[in-house]
Amino acid sequence: MKMLLAAGVMLAALAGGCVAVSTTETTMVAPQATLAMPPITIYHLEGRRSERIVWLMEELNLPYTLVYKRGDLAGSMAEIRKVNPGMPVAPTVTIGDQVMTESGAIIETIVNRYAPGKLTPPLASADYANHLIWMHHAEGSLASRVIADYRVWMIKPPTERSRLVDSEAEVQFAEDYLAKHPYFGGSQFSAADIMMVFPLNFAMNLNIVDKTKFSNINAWKARIEERPAYKRMLAKARPDGLIGSPPALPAHAPSGPRPGQ
Numbered sequence: 258m259k260m261l262l263a264a265g266v267m268l269a270a271l272a273g274g275c276v277a278v279s280t281t282e283t284t285m286v287a288p289q290a291t292l293a294m295p296p297i298t299i300y301h302l303e304g305r306r307s308e309r310i311v312w313l314m315e316e317l318n319l320p321y322t323l324v325y326k327r328g329d330l331a332g333s334m335a336e337i338r339k340v341n342p343g344m345p346v347a348p349t350v351t352i353g354d355q356v357m358t359e360s361g362a363i364i365e366t367i368v369n370r371y372a373p374g375k376l377t378p379p380l381a382s383a384d385y386a387n388h389l390i391w392m393h394h395a396e397g398s399l400a401s402r403v404i405a406d407y408r409v410w411m412i413k414p415p416t417e418r419s420r421l422v423d424s425e426a427e428v429q430f431a432e433d434y435l436a437k438h439p440y441f442g443g444s445q446f447s448a449a450d451i452m453m454v455f456p457l458n459f460a461m462n463l464n465i466v467d468k469t470k471f472s473n474i475n476a477w478k479a480r481i482e483e484r485p486a487y488k489r490m491l492a493k494a495r496p497d498g499l500i501g502s503p504p505a506l507p508a509h510a511p512s513g514p515r516p517g518q
């Protein structure tokens with residue numbers, strides 16, 4: 258429910274044929290009501306980003322249907338293509354008859370509509386802004402850079418460190434944040450932690466960065482992997498462990514100071 262308290266101040270100045278109108282409004286947003294949830298179906302690929310949505314639903318104790326072909330990534334992808342031929346990616350999620358992609362958007366839709374206030378720091382807190390930064394940083398910066406660096410390495414291993422923000426700078430940025438905060442949500446676990454696991458695992462497990470150098474991230478990973486909802490996600494969405502992973506790099510890209518800095 259949204260209450261609008263309009264302390265309206267309207268100034269109209271007529272000068273030389275121009276009209277200037279200024280209004281001020283005080284908006285008080287009452288706690289949002291939880292909407293009725295239509296059936297949610299998660300189209301999944303084992304070990305991939307769709308785990309985020311399974312984990313979210315387990316954290317929130319909300320019902321969902323999980324669709325994938327166990328041990329058969331191509332078969333699971335065929336299921337995704339049936340509902341989402343234009344952008345067949347995991348996660349693809351249906352909420353009622355709406356088809357959604359983008360894990361961050363899916364998470365925000367589910368939380369805001371069906372579990373308002375959950376897995377999200379209070380709106381006015383500093384943690385809220387940090388939580389939102391990491392919610393978006395996970396895909397917009399971290400995943401895009403680590404995947405780009407992995408692909409570039411596969412084509413031609415780099416001989417010097419990139420001058421641009423690279424995977425190591427990305428992972429170090431996360432490491433430094435975790436030196437001061439227990440979670441990417443700040444003081445509490447939040448949906449931002451769910452978003453960050455996949456790209457950090459990608460960077461560390463595929464040897465894009467030297468995983469032994471990031472003790473805060475390793476400690477955070479151990480903490481969140483202890484969560485009962487994470488364990489339920491693994492049992493339902495990754496029953497045979499990781500399958501069909503791309504190969505790890507034989508050596509991570511050159512490290513240390515960036516040229517020219």
Ligand SMILES: N[C@@H](CCC(=O)N[C@@H](CS)C(=O)NCC(=O)O)C(=O)O
Binds near residue numbers: 305306346348358359
């Ligand atoms: N930014 C999207 C990325 C989705 C995505 O690329 N998922 C991968 C699996 S982890 C995929 O389906 N890849 C198939 C392809 O690229 O053809 C999200 O966060 O949901």
